[in-house]
Amino acid sequence: MNKLKDFFQTELPKINFVLKKELQVLNPMVREVGEHVLLAGGKRLRPVLTILTSRCLGKTKEDIYPLACSLEFLHSATLIHDDILDNADLRRGRECTHLVFGIKRAVLAGDALLALANMLVAKYDIPAMNYCVAEAILKTVTGEVEEIDNLRNPFMDEAVYLEIIRGKTAFLIQAACACGAMVSGVSRDVLKRVSSFGMNLGVAFQLVDDALDYAVDAELLGKPHGNDIREGKITLPLILFLKSLSKQERQVLLEKISANSLDEKQTQDIISSIQKAGLDQKVRNEAQVYLKEAMDSLLTFPVSRERDLLEEMLEMVKTRNF
Numbered sequence: 001m002n003k004l005k006d007f008f009q010t011e012l013p014k015i016n017f018v019l020k021k022e023l024q025v026l027n028p029m030v031r032e033v034g035e036h037v038l039l040a041g042g043k044r045l046r047p048v049l050t051i052l053t054s055r056c057l058g059k060t061k062e063d064i065y066p067l068a069c070s071l072e073f074l075h076s077a078t079l080i081h082d083d084i085l086d087n088a089d090l091r092r093g094r095e096c097t098h099l100v101f102g103i104k105r106a107v108l109a110g111d112a113l114l115a116l117a118n119m120l121v122a123k124y125d126i127p128a129m130n131y132c133v134a135e136a137i138l139k140t141v142t143g144e145v146e147e148i149d150n151l152r153n154p155f156m157d158e159a160v161y162l163e164i165i166r167g168k169t170a171f172l173i174q175a176a177c178a179c180g181a182m183v184s185g186v187s188r189d190v191l192k193r194v195s196s197f198g199m200n201l202g203v204a205f206q207l208v209d210d211a212l213d214y215a216v217d218a219e220l221l222g223k224p225h226g227n228d229i230r231e232g233k234i235t236l237p238l239i240l241f242l243k244s245l246s247k248q249e250r251q252v253l254l255e256k257i258s259a260n261s262l263d264e265k266q267t268q269d270i271i272s273s274i275q276k277a278g279l280d281q282k283v284r285n286e287a288q289v290y291l292k293e294a295m296d297s298l299l300t301f302p303v304s305r306e307r308d309l310l311e312e313m314l315e316m317v318k319t320r321n322f
């Protein structure tokens with residue numbers, strides 16, 4: 001995994017430089033908000049994926065960084081809006097933008113970053129890439145809408161859950177990979193395999209994220225732990241926990257979740273039961289199924305240093321604990 005760490009270390013300053021530079025076109029009202037969320041850190045997973053897939057699949061004369069950064073701008077826009085919708089306090093270890101700058105500036109900053117991202121992608125003049133990003137945005141919004149529509153839904157099941165995480169997380173990760181491939185001018189067939197790689201990686205990433213929500217210290221995570229159940233989000237660890245209960249126990253718990261009447265002690269008890277039953281690990285095991293699919297696609301890419309790094313990326317998603 002050291003080679004991937006070295007790669008991140010080499011690429012991060014370049015990515016951060018371009019992020020900062022491109023932000024300068026924004027009105028200071030929204031630019032400061034963007035800087036607050038973007039310069040607070042973040043894994044830069046999406047831009048790194050664009051860079052790696054592009055270099056792995058061909059050589060492009062284009063400067064890849066604005067394209068890579070557009071995916072990070074999009075991701076940040078969704079986080080700003082998501083934190084407003086979730087009424088969240090902390091993001092990347094910092095107070096959320098709407099609390100620091102107020103809701104109006106935060107909403108507008110999300111809109112501005114969304115527009116900036118689209119503008120950067122359009123500059124490459126590849127219509128299929130514009131479509132890919134627009135589609136990913138629509139799928140992301142749809143995933144978020146479906147998640148909100150299913151908050152505290154007692155009939156929530158694994159199929160609906162998977163549909164939601166494909167939308168709210170995996171499509172943007174898929175687009176990050178597909179954009180890297182498209183800017184390198186790959187064939188339709190290669191693009192299909194890159195997209196499948198990105199989609200499976202994205203689903204695995206969110207599965208691990210949802211496992212971590214039940215298993216990791218707030219400090220490591222940069223946001224409070226046990227958030228999902230408090231927000232009424234029925235993610236896979238909770239779905240598995242509900243499945244493990246007797247019919248009667250399940251009924252009682254589902255009623256409390258639906259009525260939003262769990263107190264803090266009951267919430268903590270559920271979190272520790274999920275940890276004790278190792279359900280977070282079970283969710284990680286499920287993530288491995290998707291990582292294996294991603295690996296199958298990856299192995300069809302040309303052998304290269306970048307392919308090795310993408311392989312390490314799969315390992316990183318599998319083992320990450322923050």
Ligand code: FPP
Nearest residue numbers: 077078081082110114137140141144168169
């Ligand atoms: C984080 O999920 C949120 C997302 C992955 C997507 C949010 C999408 C939107 C708000 C709609 C689209 C917005 C734009 C600007 C296109 P989470 O709440 O489970 O994770 P968290 O614990 O990190 O908040």
Ligand code: MG
Nearest residue numbers: 082083086088
């Ligand atoms: Mg959230």
